[in-house]
Amino acid sequence: MTPRDLTFVLGGARSGKSAHAEQLADRSALPVTYIATARVGNDAEFAARIAHHRERRPAHWRLVEADADLAGALAQADAAGHCVLIDCLTLWLANLLCPADGEAVSLDRYHAHVAALEAALVAARGKVIVVSNEIGLGVVPLGAATRLYVDELGRLNQRIAALSTQATFMAAGLPLALKTADHV
Template identity: 85%
Template sequence: MIPRDLTFVLGGARSGKSAHAEQLAAGSALPVTYIATARVTGDAEFSARIAHHRERRPAHWQLLEADADLAGAVSNADAPGHCTLIDCLTLWLATLLCPAESDGEPLADYHARVDAFEAALANARGKIIVVSNEIGLGVVPLGAATRLYVDELGRLNQRIAALSTQATMMVAGLPLALKSAGAA
């Protein structure tokens, strides 16, 4: 069996995590599929953020826009000799916990979707790079919905970090190695 090649890049907002992940993907010299998890809305500022990410990516990278079925997107993109970059878990989890078409209730099957995503990563045959925010460094937030989100993202990040072969924390544009290939 080919050993898993899963790199986890996390950090705060504007820490440089996406740019670093993109550099890793470009440096792999493999064909790249970029899986975007952002839900396009009518928010002009957020649309500008998405446009900035699009402009920064090489035009020859394949793009998949994932919905709640991130596991399916990973399975469709994954192949030996291929790099898949997922940006980011933070927005994907928001889609699961705060779906646009709901009355504020999480998707009933969000735990199963997280389990399926983890399984897709565990079974990946190509190089996978996953980006996520680290939002658990502050105070306990007010409001049950926000606490649920912070708690679930923390749990998700822990699961992906445990599965990863490499993990990097971005701070002020600087990569800090948390886990190196071969380390448990």
């Protein structure tokens, strides 16, 4: 059995986490599939952010735009001798908890998606890099929906960090090793 190669990169907004994850993927010298979780909608500023990410990535990387079934997208992209970069859990969670169709949030459905993602990460045969925001460093947010989001992202980040062989926290563009392959 091949040992899991799962790197978790997290940090705040504009901390350099995506750029760092992209550098790790590029340095792997493996074919890369980039799984994007963003949903653009009618937000021009957010569309510009996505365009910036696209411009920064090598053109030869394969792009997959994942919906709620991130586990399925990972399973399809995963292969031995291949690198999959998922950017990011923060937006995936937002899509699950705030569906575009305005449908009521189903925590059971959300938890099923998280369990499926965990299973796909455990089963992965290639190198996987997962990006997420760390948003729980501030005050307790006002509003039940925002508290739910912050709490669920914190729980999700803990679950992925526990599975990871390496974890890095980004601050001001600087990587801080939280977990190394030597200390799994």
